[in-house]
Amino acid sequence: MVSDKERRIALFIDFENLVTNTGISPSTFDLQPAMDRLLERGKVVFRRAYCDWSRFREATRRLHDFGVELIDVPPSTRAGKNGADMRLVIDALELCYAREHIDTFAIASGDSDFCPLAYKLRENNRMLIGLGVKGATSPLFVKACDEFVYLKPPTTTKAAARRESPRKTSGERAAREIPPIAREVVAGLLARATGPLNPSLIKETIVRKEPDFDEREAGFSTFSRLLQEMERQGLLKRQQLNGRQWYVLPPDAAGSEKETGRGEDRNDAPSDAQRRESD
Known part of the structure; x- marks a missing residue:
């Protein structure tokens, strides 16, 4: 992995995972904090988000504003399950083998199903940055990454800031x-x-x-x-x-x-x- 030059980063977002039982709703999902952390490390040259977008129409405008390509993965079973994670894995591996200048992959998800992808990317000398919500992220996926950044629900962030500020000033x-x-x-x-x-x-x-x-x-x-x-x-x-x-x-x-x-x-x-x- 190269550290003496600006990194070229590919961002893959498992959107449904980030807004299901995490405290983050589709309408309040904000990509800016994650983008800020990634841009400190290099240039985000590839941005894709995967899910059945018919269920999360309210989030599409915000993602478009960040130049994210939305990959629609309709449900493939009666229970409503879709193949978003499988599609994400295939696209990430294809990019890994076809674009050597991309040296860093960022996977926004808390799902341990992405561990095999993490191992394969690291095996191919790519740095892997994970992004997910702390209470809804598998420890296995955290350990599989080179670095992990936690995303915080907006309300939690504000409340924590109010609670912590008095302690910081007094002590x-x-x-x-x-x-x-x-x-x-x-x-x-x-x-x-x-x-x-x-x-x-x-x-x-x-x-x-x-x-x-x-x-x-x-x-x-x-x-x-x-x-x-x-x-x-x-x-x-x-x-x-x-x-x-x-x-x-x-x-x-x-x-x-x-x-x-x-x-x-x-x-x-x-x-x-x-x-x-x-x-």
Whole structure:
């Protein structure tokens, strides 16, 4: 997988799965948050959504506004079942083999039936990003992805923001809980390191082990802020080299604490490298 250039992303949406018993209704479905996350990683060159659109006419206008091609898959049985997932799989594999410049696939669904597709795409050196609603996504599919982004129902997002904002302002300086996976990865990497570690390596390792990791769920606006808190708790030491890039060292490593402390204030506005790794 290539990481040193802009990615070319193909987005496949299993629409019925995203709006059935997930808290997201067809009329309020908003693709913008998912598109924002994908556009941070590269260019979305292919966009398709699959379902029986006669059942979700109210959603078609919103999807058209994002340039999504709607693939209509009418019911194929009396019970109303359709072959949307099978059609999606076939199209994704065809694109994988026919368009080598597309190096990243995004599958918007929480269905574990897409696990075999995920394995095949990764086998063909494609990065796989999953998108789904947290309470309605199979853990098996999450683990099958290289990275997983949770979509939040609009009402849940607003209510959570109201509940969390007072806590953030009142205890902003208090020690916050470090996600266990972050502790585990940092400790393991530092134990084997022979020199300073790039923060992006730490973030990539965490995401490989836990594809749905998001530091914002633990209350940190960026990954750099999480590392700052870990330094305050004595789990690591950060050091700025050549006045630019920050690196991570073991907590007992020799270094100028004065330099690290002085640079922390400047680091409140992350560098380009930190912005890339914090997302």
